[in-house]
Amino acid sequence: xxxxxxxxxxxxxxxxxxxxxxxxxxxxxxxxxxxxxxxxxxxxxxxxxxxxxxxxxxxxxxxxxxxxxxxxxxxxxxxxxxxxxxxxxxxxxxxxxxxxxxxxxxxxxxxxxxxxxxxxxxxx
Numbered sequence: 001x002x003x004x005x006x007x008x009x010x011x012x013x014x015x016x017x018x019x020x021x022x023x024x025x026x027x028x029x030x031x032x033x034x035x036x037x038x039x040x041x042x043x044x045x046x047x048x049x050x051x052x053x054x055x056x057x058x059x060x061x062x063x064x065x066x067x068x069x070x071x072x073x074x075x076x077x078x079x080x081x082x083x084x085x086x087x088x089x090x091x092x093x094x095x096x097x098x099x100x101x102x103x104x105x106x107x108x109x110x111x112x113x114x115x116x117x118x119x120x121x122x123x124x
Contacts, residue, residue, distance in 0.1 A: 002026040002113040004096045009118030016086050016122070022079040022096035022115060030054070030074035033099030035111060036081045038092035038120075048094070049081060050104035059104060063089075086122045093117040 008020040020036070035050035049060045049070040058070050069082040079096050097111035 002098060004098065004113060004115030006094060006096055006115045006118040009094060009120045011121045011123065012086055013124050014087055014122055017082070017084045018086065018120060020081040020083065020094055020118060020120075022081075024077045024079065024096075024098070027098065027113075029072075029077040031102060033102055033104035033110075034072060034079045035097045035099065035104060035106075036070060036079070036094055037097055037108065037111075037114075038090075038094045039117070040089075040092040045095075045108055046092075047106045047108060050099070050106065051079070052104045053102035057104060059106065061106070083120070086120075088122045091120060091122050093119050 003025045005023045012018055033052045036048045037045050038048050039045050051058045051070050055072045067085045071080045095117040096115045098113040100112050
C-alpha cells in the first residue's frame with residue numbers, strides 16, 4: 001500500500017533553516033508528481049510546493065517563494081523540502097502528498113494519498 005513518511009521537523013528559531021524529507025513506498029515514485037502541504041494550528045490545509053514526476057518543474061505558494069526549495073531523488077524514492085529564512089508564520093504540520101498524475105498542481109483535489117506529517121515550530 002502507499003506509504004508516505006515525513007521526517008526532519010523540529011523547533012527552530014526565526015531565520016533558521018530545516019530540511020524535510022518524505023520517504024515514499026508502495027507505488028512507482030518516479031511516475032507521479034508530489035507536493036508538500038501544511039496545516040497551521042486552527043487552520044485548514046495550505047498547499048506549499050509541488051514538483052512533477054521528473055523534478056523538472058517546481059511550483060511554490062507565494063508565501064514561501066524564494067525561501068523554500070522542493071526537490072526529489074527518484075532513485076531513493078524521497079521528496080525533500082529545504083526551508084530557509086523561517087518565520088513563526090511557517091509553524092505548522094507539514095505533510096507530503098502524492099499527485100494523481102505525473103504533473104504537479106496546487107489543488108488539494110489533485111492528490112490522492114497523504115502522509116501523517118511532521119511538526120515544524122518556528123519560535124524564539
